[in-house]
Amino acid sequence: MTTEPLIKPLIEPLPLVKPSALPEPRALLELLKPITWFAPMWAFGCGVVSSGGAVQGRWPVVLAGILLAGPLVCATSQAVNDWYDRHVDAINEPQRPIPSGRIPGRWGLAVAICWSLLSLAVASLLGPWVLGAALFGLTLAWIYSAPPLRLKRNGWWGNAACGLCYEGLPWFTGAAVMTASLPDGRIVLIAALYSLGAHGIMTLNDFKAMEGDRRTGIRSLPVQLGADRAARLACLVMALPQGIVAAALIAWGHPWHAGVVAALLAGQGLLMRRFLADPHGRAAWYNGTGTLLYVLGMLAAAFALRGGVA
Incomplete structure (x- = not known):
C-alpha cells in the first residue's frame, strides 16, 4: 500500500463562467453524461437476449x-455523483457543469432527485422485479456518492457498487422484463460474474483522477495501491470472471460460445500487456479497447444462455 501522504484539499476555484439563475440546457445534458449510458443499455440488451424471449410485439x-x-x-447516478463530487471536480475537471457555474445553485441536486423519481415511475410500469432492481440500483447510486456512506471514498466498495449498477442489475432487469419473473439462475450467475469483472473496469476510470482523489481523501485503488499494483489488480479482476464464464458455458453444453469468450479474453490479455507498461498513461486507451472485447464477450454469453435456458 502506498505511504504517500494525502495533500490538503485546495480551495475551490471560482467558476469559469458567471453563474446564472437557470442552468444551461447543454450543461444539463452534460451533467447526465450520455456517453456513460452505453454500458447499462448494452447489459440490458444482453439480459433481453439471454432470456430467450421473443421481442416481436414487445418492443x-x-x-x-x-x-x-x-x-x-444511469443518468441519475451521474447527476448524483457530480453534485457530491463538485469539490473534487473543481480540481480534476473544473470545466464540469457544476464547478464551472453553468449549473448554478442547487440545481444539480434538484436534477438528481427529479431523475430518481422519474426512474422509479417508469420502472413501476415494467413490473415488480424491474421496480425492485431499479430501487436497489438507485439506492446504490445515492450511497455511492452521498454522505454519510459515500462508498466511492474507498475503491473496493465503490467500484463494486458501480460494477453491479452498470452490468449486473441492467442484465437482470432485461431478463426480468422479458420473463415477468425472477430470471433463471444461470442468467443471474453470468450477470453477477460480469458485474465482478466490471470492478476492474471501474478501476481504470480512477487513474485520471488520482491527483484530485489524493487531495480530497478519496481512497481509489490507484491511490491506495499505486498505479502499477492497481493496474495489475484491475486486469486480474476483469480476466478471472470471464474465465469462469467460459468454463460455465462449457459445462452447460455451449463450447462454441465459450470459445468466443475465451478468444476475446485472449485478445484482452495482449492489450493488457501494453496497458501494464504504462498504467497511468494508457488507462483511457485500454478502457476504449479492452473493454470493447469485454462487452462483446457478454453478448456471446447471452446468446449461449438464450439457447440453453428453458
Whole structure:
C-alpha cells in the first residue's frame, strides 16, 4: 500500500463562467453524461437476449427498459455523483457543469432527485422485479456518492457498487422484463460474474483522477495501491470472471460460445500487456479497447444462455 501522504484539499476555484439563475440546457445534458449510458443499455440488451424471449410485439416494453437503464437510472447516478463530487471536480475537471457555474445553485441536486423519481415511475410500469432492481440500483447510486456512506471514498466498495449498477442489475432487469419473473439462475450467475469483472473496469476510470482523489481523501485503488499494483489488480479482476464464464458455458453444453469468450479474453490479455507498461498513461486507451472485447464477450454469453435456458 502506498505511504504517500494525502495533500490538503485546495480551495475551490471560482467558476469559469458567471453563474446564472437557470442552468444551461447543454450543461444539463452534460451533467447526465450520455456517453456513460452505453454500458447499462448494452447489459440490458444482453439480459433481453439471454432470456430467450421473443421481442416481436414487445418492443415498447424493451425500449422502455433501455430508457430506464441508460437515460434514467444511469443518468441519475451521474447527476448524483457530480453534485457530491463538485469539490473534487473543481480540481480534476473544473470545466464540469457544476464547478464551472453553468449549473448554478442547487440545481444539480434538484436534477438528481427529479431523475430518481422519474426512474422509479417508469420502472413501476415494467413490473415488480424491474421496480425492485431499479430501487436497489438507485439506492446504490445515492450511497455511492452521498454522505454519510459515500462508498466511492474507498475503491473496493465503490467500484463494486458501480460494477453491479452498470452490468449486473441492467442484465437482470432485461431478463426480468422479458420473463415477468425472477430470471433463471444461470442468467443471474453470468450477470453477477460480469458485474465482478466490471470492478476492474471501474478501476481504470480512477487513474485520471488520482491527483484530485489524493487531495480530497478519496481512497481509489490507484491511490491506495499505486498505479502499477492497481493496474495489475484491475486486469486480474476483469480476466478471472470471464474465465469462469467460459468454463460455465462449457459445462452447460455451449463450447462454441465459450470459445468466443475465451478468444476475446485472449485478445484482452495482449492489450493488457501494453496497458501494464504504462498504467497511468494508457488507462483511457485500454478502457476504449479492452473493454470493447469485454462487452462483446457478454453478448456471446447471452446468446449461449438464450439457447440453453428453458
